Amino acid sequence: MRPLPLKLAPGSDLRLSLEDLARREGIHGFVLGVVGNLTRAAFQCPGQSEPTVLEGDLEVITLNGTLSPDSVHLHLSLSDGACQVWGGHLEPGTIVQKGADVLVGVLEQNKPAAATTATAPRLEIAVLPGCPWCSRALRLLRTLDVHHTVITVNDDSTFKSVQSRSGMGTFPQVFVDGTVIGGYDDLTTLHAAGELEALR
Numbered sequence: 001m002r003p004l005p006l007k008l009a010p011g012s013d014l015r016l017s018l019e020d021l022a023r024r025e026g027i028h029g030f031v032l033g034v035v036g037n038l039t040r041a042a043f044q045c046p047g048q049s050e051p052t053v054l055e056g057d058l059e060v061i062t063l064n065g066t067l068s069p070d071s072v073h074l075h076l077s078l079s080d081g082a083c084q085v086w087g088g089h090l091e092p093g094t095i096v097q098k099g100a101d102v103l104v105g106v107l108e109q110n111k112p113a114a115a116t117t118a119t120a121p122r123l124e125i126a127v128l129p130g131c132p133w134c135s136r137a138l139r140l141l142r143t144l145d146v147h148h149t150v151i152t153v154n155d156d157s158t159f160k161s162v163q164s165r166s167g168m169g170t171f172p173q174v175f176v177d178g179t180v181i182g183g184y185d186d187l188t189t190l191h192a193a194g195e196l197e198a199l200r
Helices: 014-025 111-117 130-144 158-165 184-192
Strands: 001-009 029-044 052-067 073-079 085-089 095-106 123-127 148-152 175-176 179-182
Touching: 001 014, 001 029, 001 130, 014 029, 014 052, 014 095, 052 085, 052 148, 073 095, 085 095, 123 130, 130 184, 148 184, 158 175, 179 184
Parallel strands: 123 148
Antiparallel strands: 001 095, 029 052, 029 085, 029 095, 052 073, 073 085, 123 175, 175 179
């Protein structure tokens, strides 16, 4: 195992940043530790149909879980201004406040050289940090175990790049085999027609 430090800038999405890292570097590993604070936290509590969302001055206590190029499984605990502790399954839309330092343990033996030449997922999805419809779309894809590539729109150049591909100004933006199919409603339409399963 080798340690890999990751510094997240203010405004970064905690979960999407770790997903991007694992996919980009072909990482199989787990979170060793984290120090940082949040302006917004989204996490799934057991038995609830929708994520719980907190906003304010939030301090991260722990972040545990695993990372791979295909998915991440992370549990977050945090404290609010009243020192009340919250926690659950980390969801997109968890936004770093002043910064966060994450230490990832990379399992070298699980990172074969051939992993970088694997076939890319047919489905791509462009998302904005904090966008609720983006979070729902990502949750749907994870629930159905549909392999996908996430494009996180954190700056103007990325926004212009995906907009030039899609012609859309709203998010999420979903592409299949490089062709735009639309947003969240179009994704659910594909699901209702049973066509998402073919993209696994």
